[in-house]
Amino acid sequence: xxxxxxxxxxxxxxxxxxxxxxxxxxxxxxxxxxxxxxxxxxxxxxxxxxxxxxxxxxxxxxxxxxxxxxxxxxxxxxxxxxxxxxxxxxxxxxxxxxxxxxxxxxxxxxxxxx
Amino acid sequence: xxxxxxxxxxxxxxxxxxxxxxxxxxxxxxxxxxxxxxxxxxxxxxxxxxxxxxxxxxxxxxxxxxxxxxxxxxxxxxxxxxxxxxxxxxxxxxxxxxxxxxxxxxxxxxxxxx
Numbered sequence: 001x002x003x004x005x006x007x008x009x010x011x012x013x014x015x016x017x018x019x020x021x022x023x024x025x026x027x028x029x030x031x032x033x034x035x036x037x038x039x040x041x042x043x044x045x046x047x048x049x050x051x052x053x054x055x056x057x058x059x060x061x062x063x064x065x066x067x068x069x070x071x072x073x074x075x076x077x078x079x080x081x082x083x084x085x086x087x088x089x090x091x092x093x094x095x096x097x098x099x100x101x102x103x104x105x106x107x108x109x110x111x112x113x114x
Numbered sequence: 115x116x117x118x119x120x121x122x123x124x125x126x127x128x129x130x131x132x133x134x135x136x137x138x139x140x141x142x143x144x145x146x147x148x149x150x151x152x153x154x155x156x157x158x159x160x161x162x163x164x165x166x167x168x169x170x171x172x173x174x175x176x177x178x179x180x181x182x183x184x185x186x187x188x189x190x191x192x193x194x195x196x197x198x199x200x201x202x203x204x205x206x207x208x209x210x211x212x213x214x215x216x217x218x219x220x221x222x223x224x225x226x227x228x
């Protein structure tokens with residue numbers, strides 16, 4: 001079974017440029033999460049989806065970040081415009097509600113803003 | 115709000131020896147999940163072990179075991195017979211239910227020396 005797939009793995013952009021990250025969750029998983037991980041720190045939730053609905057986006061900086069999960073499957077996280085402080089790893093995870101509680105993570109997308 | 119605290123930024127252990135990682139959490143819930151995740155340098159989070167709060171018996175997975183003290187809100191991880199492949203960042207995480215977000219601690223870097 002394929003795991004959570006994220007792309008791109010690495011992205012280098014100049015500040016004020018836009019960037020987008022894509023996530024394909026494990027088939028059948030109805031919950032999807034985007035986490036931000038700064039170097040040497042634990043991941044922090046940006047947004048949580050149940051199917052197509054964003055049920056928790058309280059930590060998403062909505063002035064520059066946006067996300068969507070069309071048809072309750074793939075998801076895209078966008079930053080526009082990027083700032084120097086956005087340099088981090090963006091992790092996607094998926095899970096099945098009402099199950100073991102485990103989340104499955106992708107390898108992450110490392111963003112460097114110059 | 116729930117918080118997860120890992121007070122050991124780094125722990126060093128020799129091969130074949132045992133190391134214990136500490137984790138405390140704060141919650142007012144009575145039912146919840148606790149996890150230890152491993153993050154090797156490739157960045158993909160891998161589940162090490164899981165504990166449901168209603169279960170009194172401590173979880174065990176091969177060389178990995180936990181000491182779950184519900185009243186003390188403590189959830190430590192013991193790695194026995196340490197191997198070089200155990201070197202990674204270990205995160206303690208809390209989840210209130212199978213639909214909610216995963217709340218992470220800051221992580222503990224485990225260094226394994228030959």
